[in-house]
Amino acid sequence: MNDSTEHPLHETLLHDALHAHVRESGGNAAGPYLVGLADGALQVARRRQRLARVGVGIAAAAVVATAWVAVADGATQHAHVVQPAAGGTGNTEKAALISILPVTSSTEHACTHGSGGYTVHASATHPAFCIRADRARGMTDVRVTSAKAEKSTIDGTWQVEVTLSSADRTRFAALTGSIAAAPSPRNGFAIVIDGKLWGNPYVTSSITGGRLEIVGAFVGDLTSATAHDLALRLDAGR
Structure with missing residues:
Protein backbone atom coordinates (compact mmCIF):
# COMPACT_ATOMS: atom_id res chain seq x y z
CA MET A 1 0.00 0.00 0.00
CA ASN A 2 1.49 3.39 -1.00
CA ASP A 3 1.32 6.80 0.67
CA SER A 4 -1.61 7.95 -1.47
CA THR A 5 -3.96 5.30 -0.07
CA GLU A 6 -2.53 4.64 3.40
CA HIS A 7 -4.05 6.36 6.45
CA PRO A 8 -1.88 9.19 7.89
CA LEU A 9 -0.74 6.88 10.70
CA HIS A 10 1.92 9.08 12.28
CA GLU A 11 -0.38 12.10 12.55
CA THR A 12 -3.23 9.92 13.83
CA LEU A 13 -1.03 8.52 16.61
CA LEU A 14 0.07 12.06 17.54
CA HIS A 15 -3.55 13.20 17.51
CA ASP A 16 -4.67 10.35 19.80
CA ALA A 17 -1.70 10.81 22.15
CA LEU A 18 -2.36 14.52 22.61
CA HIS A 19 -6.06 13.95 23.26
CA ALA A 20 -5.18 11.27 25.83
CA HIS A 21 -2.74 13.64 27.52
CA VAL A 22 -5.41 16.33 27.81
CA ARG A 23 -7.87 13.87 29.37
CA GLU A 24 -5.27 12.65 31.88
CA SER A 25 -4.23 16.20 32.80
CA GLY A 26 -7.69 16.99 34.12
CA GLY A 27 -8.53 19.72 31.62
CA ASN A 28 -5.91 22.34 32.48
CA ALA A 29 -5.70 25.65 30.61
CA ALA A 30 -3.30 24.29 27.97
CA GLY A 31 -5.81 21.60 26.98
CA PRO A 32 -7.69 23.49 24.25
CA TYR A 33 -4.42 24.45 22.59
CA LEU A 34 -3.12 20.86 22.60
CA VAL A 35 -6.40 19.61 21.18
CA GLY A 36 -6.36 22.29 18.50
CA LEU A 37 -2.78 21.42 17.58
CA ALA A 38 -3.62 17.72 17.32
CA ASP A 39 -6.75 18.30 15.25
CA GLY A 40 -4.94 20.73 12.96
CA ALA A 41 -2.06 18.29 12.33
CA LEU A 42 -4.47 15.51 11.47
CA GLN A 43 -6.46 17.76 9.10
CA VAL A 44 -3.24 18.76 7.29
CA ALA A 45 -2.23 15.11 6.94
CA ARG A 46 -5.60 14.12 5.54
CA ARG A 47 -5.62 17.06 3.13
CA ARG A 48 -2.16 16.07 1.92
CA GLN A 49 -3.46 12.53 1.42
CA ARG A 50 -6.45 13.77 -0.61
CA LEU A 51 -4.22 15.95 -2.77
CA ALA A 52 -1.92 13.01 -3.47
CA ARG A 53 -4.90 10.96 -4.65
CA VAL A 54 -5.79 13.49 -7.33
CA GLY A 55 -2.20 13.81 -8.46
CA VAL A 56 -1.38 17.23 -7.01
CA GLY A 57 2.34 17.45 -6.22
CA ILE A 58 3.48 18.97 -2.97
CA ALA A 59 6.90 20.57 -3.28
CA ALA A 60 7.72 20.70 0.41
CA ALA A 61 5.94 20.10 3.71
CA ALA A 62 5.65 23.02 6.11
CA VAL A 63 7.38 22.40 9.40
CA VAL A 64 5.33 23.47 12.39
CA ALA A 65 7.09 24.08 15.68
CA THR A 66 5.31 24.46 18.99
CA ALA A 67 6.57 27.23 21.27
CA TRP A 68 5.53 27.15 24.92
CA VAL A 69 5.11 30.46 26.68
CA ALA A 70 4.78 30.35 30.47
CA VAL A 71 2.77 32.93 32.39
CA ALA A 72 4.74 34.94 34.93
CA ASP A 73 3.40 33.04 37.96
CA GLY A 74 4.25 29.70 36.33
CA ALA A 75 0.70 28.46 36.81
CA THR A 76 -0.48 28.30 33.21
CA GLN A 77 1.08 27.48 29.86
CA HIS A 78 -0.16 28.37 26.39
CA ALA A 79 0.75 26.63 23.14
CA HIS A 80 1.66 28.82 20.19
CA VAL A 81 2.16 27.45 16.67
CA VAL A 82 5.18 29.00 14.97
CA GLN A 83 5.77 28.95 11.21
CA PRO A 84 9.58 29.08 10.67
CA ALA A 85 10.95 31.43 8.04
CA ALA A 86 11.82 29.85 4.69
CA GLY A 87 15.03 27.87 4.95
CA GLY A 88 15.21 28.23 8.73
CA THR A 89 14.44 26.07 11.71
CA GLY A 90 12.83 28.63 13.99
CA ASN A 91 10.95 31.90 14.17
CA THR A 92 13.61 34.35 12.96
CA GLU A 93 11.36 37.07 11.58
CA LYS A 94 11.64 40.59 12.92
CA ALA A 95 9.04 41.49 15.51
CA ALA A 96 6.16 43.70 14.41
CA LEU A 97 6.17 47.12 16.06
Whole structure:
Protein backbone atom coordinates (compact mmCIF):
# COMPACT_ATOMS: atom_id res chain seq x y z
CA MET A 1 0.00 0.00 0.00
CA ASN A 2 1.49 3.39 -1.00
CA ASP A 3 1.32 6.80 0.67
CA SER A 4 -1.61 7.95 -1.47
CA THR A 5 -3.96 5.30 -0.07
CA GLU A 6 -2.53 4.64 3.40
CA HIS A 7 -4.05 6.36 6.45
CA PRO A 8 -1.88 9.19 7.89
CA LEU A 9 -0.74 6.88 10.70
CA HIS A 10 1.92 9.08 12.28
CA GLU A 11 -0.38 12.10 12.55
CA THR A 12 -3.23 9.92 13.83
CA LEU A 13 -1.03 8.52 16.61
CA LEU A 14 0.07 12.06 17.54
CA HIS A 15 -3.55 13.20 17.51
CA ASP A 16 -4.67 10.35 19.80
CA ALA A 17 -1.70 10.81 22.15
CA LEU A 18 -2.36 14.52 22.61
CA HIS A 19 -6.06 13.95 23.26
CA ALA A 20 -5.18 11.27 25.83
CA HIS A 21 -2.74 13.64 27.52
CA VAL A 22 -5.41 16.33 27.81
CA ARG A 23 -7.87 13.87 29.37
CA GLU A 24 -5.27 12.65 31.88
CA SER A 25 -4.23 16.20 32.80
CA GLY A 26 -7.69 16.99 34.12
CA GLY A 27 -8.53 19.72 31.62
CA ASN A 28 -5.91 22.34 32.48
CA ALA A 29 -5.70 25.65 30.61
CA ALA A 30 -3.30 24.29 27.97
CA GLY A 31 -5.81 21.60 26.98
CA PRO A 32 -7.69 23.49 24.25
CA TYR A 33 -4.42 24.45 22.59
CA LEU A 34 -3.12 20.86 22.60
CA VAL A 35 -6.40 19.61 21.18
CA GLY A 36 -6.36 22.29 18.50
CA LEU A 37 -2.78 21.42 17.58
CA ALA A 38 -3.62 17.72 17.32
CA ASP A 39 -6.75 18.30 15.25
CA GLY A 40 -4.94 20.73 12.96
CA ALA A 41 -2.06 18.29 12.33
CA LEU A 42 -4.47 15.51 11.47
CA GLN A 43 -6.46 17.76 9.10
CA VAL A 44 -3.24 18.76 7.29
CA ALA A 45 -2.23 15.11 6.94
CA ARG A 46 -5.60 14.12 5.54
CA ARG A 47 -5.62 17.06 3.13
CA ARG A 48 -2.16 16.07 1.92
CA GLN A 49 -3.46 12.53 1.42
CA ARG A 50 -6.45 13.77 -0.61
CA LEU A 51 -4.22 15.95 -2.77
CA ALA A 52 -1.92 13.01 -3.47
CA ARG A 53 -4.90 10.96 -4.65
CA VAL A 54 -5.79 13.49 -7.33
CA GLY A 55 -2.20 13.81 -8.46
CA VAL A 56 -1.38 17.23 -7.01
CA GLY A 57 2.34 17.45 -6.22
CA ILE A 58 3.48 18.97 -2.97
CA ALA A 59 6.90 20.57 -3.28
CA ALA A 60 7.72 20.70 0.41
CA ALA A 61 5.94 20.10 3.71
CA ALA A 62 5.65 23.02 6.11
CA VAL A 63 7.38 22.40 9.40
CA VAL A 64 5.33 23.47 12.39
CA ALA A 65 7.09 24.08 15.68
CA THR A 66 5.31 24.46 18.99
CA ALA A 67 6.57 27.23 21.27
CA TRP A 68 5.53 27.15 24.92
CA VAL A 69 5.11 30.46 26.68
CA ALA A 70 4.78 30.35 30.47
CA VAL A 71 2.77 32.93 32.39
CA ALA A 72 4.74 34.94 34.93
CA ASP A 73 3.40 33.04 37.96
CA GLY A 74 4.25 29.70 36.33
CA ALA A 75 0.70 28.46 36.81
CA THR A 76 -0.48 28.30 33.21
CA GLN A 77 1.08 27.48 29.86
CA HIS A 78 -0.16 28.37 26.39
CA ALA A 79 0.75 26.63 23.14
CA HIS A 80 1.66 28.82 20.19
CA VAL A 81 2.16 27.45 16.67
CA VAL A 82 5.18 29.00 14.97
CA GLN A 83 5.77 28.95 11.21
CA PRO A 84 9.58 29.08 10.67
CA ALA A 85 10.95 31.43 8.04
CA ALA A 86 11.82 29.85 4.69
CA GLY A 87 15.03 27.87 4.95
CA GLY A 88 15.21 28.23 8.73
CA THR A 89 14.44 26.07 11.71
CA GLY A 90 12.83 28.63 13.99
CA ASN A 91 10.95 31.90 14.17
CA THR A 92 13.61 34.35 12.96
CA GLU A 93 11.36 37.07 11.58
CA LYS A 94 11.64 40.59 12.92
CA ALA A 95 9.04 41.49 15.51
CA ALA A 96 6.16 43.70 14.41
CA LEU A 97 6.17 47.12 16.06
CA ILE A 98 3.22 48.87 17.66
CA SER A 99 2.28 52.54 17.52
CA ILE A 100 -0.04 54.01 20.16
CA LEU A 101 -1.44 57.28 18.88
CA PRO A 102 -3.94 59.73 20.43
CA VAL A 103 -7.09 60.00 18.30
CA THR A 104 -7.91 63.43 16.90
CA SER A 105 -11.17 62.61 15.06
CA SER A 106 -13.54 59.79 14.13
CA THR A 107 -15.97 60.23 11.26
CA GLU A 108 -18.60 57.89 9.82
CA HIS A 109 -17.14 57.22 6.40
CA ALA A 110 -14.06 55.62 4.89
CA CYS A 111 -10.91 57.76 4.80
CA THR A 112 -10.08 59.50 1.55
CA HIS A 113 -6.94 58.30 -0.16
CA GLY A 114 -3.83 60.05 1.11
CA SER A 115 -5.58 61.62 4.11
CA GLY A 116 -3.40 59.77 6.60
CA GLY A 117 -6.35 58.29 8.46
CA TYR A 118 -7.13 54.66 9.27
CA THR A 119 -10.28 53.17 7.76
CA VAL A 120 -12.46 50.76 9.71
CA HIS A 121 -14.33 48.97 6.94
CA ALA A 122 -18.10 48.56 7.11
CA SER A 123 -19.61 45.23 8.15
CA ALA A 124 -23.07 43.84 8.74
CA THR A 125 -23.08 45.39 12.22
CA HIS A 126 -21.38 48.76 11.79
CA PRO A 127 -20.72 51.44 9.14
CA ALA A 128 -17.28 52.46 7.88
CA PHE A 129 -15.27 54.87 10.01
CA CYS A 130 -12.23 57.03 9.45
CA ILE A 131 -9.96 57.34 12.49
CA ARG A 132 -7.33 60.07 12.46
CA ALA A 133 -4.53 60.17 15.01
CA ASP A 134 -1.61 62.38 16.05
CA ARG A 135 1.73 60.62 15.43
CA ALA A 136 3.73 63.54 16.81
CA ARG A 137 2.15 63.15 20.27
CA GLY A 138 2.00 59.38 20.21
CA MET A 139 4.32 56.44 20.84
CA THR A 140 5.62 55.10 17.54
CA ASP A 141 7.42 51.88 16.58
CA VAL A 142 7.30 50.33 20.05
CA ARG A 143 8.62 46.80 20.52
CA VAL A 144 6.62 45.04 23.24
CA THR A 145 8.20 42.81 25.89
CA SER A 146 5.52 40.12 25.52
CA ALA A 147 2.27 39.38 23.72
CA LYS A 148 -0.12 36.48 24.23
CA ALA A 149 -3.43 35.47 22.68
CA GLU A 150 -6.19 34.58 25.10
CA LYS A 151 -9.94 34.38 25.45
CA SER A 152 -11.74 36.97 27.51
CA THR A 153 -13.14 35.53 30.73
CA ILE A 154 -16.00 38.04 30.46
CA ASP A 155 -17.49 37.46 27.00
CA GLY A 156 -15.34 34.72 25.45
CA THR A 157 -13.96 36.91 22.65
CA TRP A 158 -10.35 36.60 21.54
CA GLN A 159 -7.80 39.26 22.38
CA VAL A 160 -4.04 39.81 22.52
CA GLU A 161 -2.61 41.01 25.81
CA VAL A 162 0.48 43.15 25.33
CA THR A 163 3.03 44.08 27.99
CA LEU A 164 5.25 47.13 27.58
CA SER A 165 8.79 47.70 28.85
CA SER A 166 9.27 49.76 32.00
CA ALA A 167 10.30 52.83 29.98
CA ASP A 168 7.34 52.52 27.61
CA ARG A 169 5.04 51.85 30.57
CA THR A 170 5.90 55.31 31.92
CA ARG A 171 5.31 56.90 28.51
CA PHE A 172 2.01 55.04 28.11
CA ALA A 173 0.80 56.18 31.54
CA ALA A 174 1.60 59.79 30.62
CA LEU A 175 -0.10 59.49 27.22
CA THR A 176 -3.31 57.94 28.54
CA GLY A 177 -3.38 60.39 31.44
CA SER A 178 -3.13 63.32 29.03
CA ILE A 179 -6.16 62.24 26.96
CA ALA A 180 -8.40 60.76 29.68
CA ALA A 181 -10.30 63.99 30.37
CA ALA A 182 -10.75 64.95 26.70
CA PRO A 183 -14.20 64.65 25.08
CA SER A 184 -14.91 61.67 22.84
CA PRO A 185 -13.32 60.66 20.50
CA ARG A 186 -10.16 62.47 21.67
CA ASN A 187 -10.06 60.38 24.86
CA GLY A 188 -9.18 57.36 22.73
CA PHE A 189 -5.98 56.06 21.22
CA ALA A 190 -5.33 54.13 18.03
CA ILE A 191 -3.34 50.89 18.13
CA VAL A 192 -1.55 50.68 14.78
CA ILE A 193 0.54 47.70 13.61
CA ASP A 194 2.08 47.54 10.14
CA GLY A 195 -0.03 50.51 9.04
CA LYS A 196 -3.30 48.85 10.07
CA LEU A 197 -5.67 49.89 12.86
CA TRP A 198 -6.01 47.04 15.36
CA GLY A 199 -7.89 48.84 18.10
CA ASN A 200 -9.38 52.16 19.21
CA PRO A 201 -10.00 51.98 22.97
CA TYR A 202 -11.13 54.88 25.13
CA VAL A 203 -9.71 55.73 28.55
CA THR A 204 -11.07 57.53 31.60
CA SER A 205 -7.84 57.62 33.61
CA SER A 206 -4.12 57.00 33.25
CA ILE A 207 -3.17 53.36 32.58
CA THR A 208 -0.17 52.68 34.80
CA GLY A 209 0.19 48.90 34.61
CA GLY A 210 1.92 48.85 31.25
CA ARG A 211 -0.55 46.41 29.71
CA LEU A 212 -3.15 46.82 26.99
CA GLU A 213 -5.54 44.46 25.24
CA ILE A 214 -5.92 44.36 21.46
CA VAL A 215 -9.41 43.24 20.45
CA GLY A 216 -9.63 44.57 16.89
CA ALA A 217 -11.40 47.69 15.65
CA PHE A 218 -14.53 46.34 17.39
CA VAL A 219 -14.80 43.78 20.19
CA GLY A 220 -15.20 40.33 18.66
CA ASP A 221 -13.24 41.10 15.49
CA LEU A 222 -10.40 38.71 16.37
CA THR A 223 -10.61 34.97 15.85
CA SER A 224 -8.37 32.40 17.53
CA ALA A 225 -6.23 32.26 14.38
CA THR A 226 -5.82 36.03 13.97
CA ALA A 227 -5.15 36.56 17.69
CA HIS A 228 -2.45 33.87 17.80
CA ASP A 229 -0.90 35.10 14.57
CA LEU A 230 -0.75 38.68 15.85
CA ALA A 231 0.77 37.57 19.18
CA LEU A 232 3.44 35.64 17.30
CA ARG A 233 4.25 38.59 15.06
CA LEU A 234 4.65 40.89 18.07
CA ASP A 235 6.76 38.28 19.90
CA ALA A 236 8.86 37.24 16.87
CA GLY A 237 12.61 36.88 17.24
CA ARG A 238 12.62 36.46 21.02
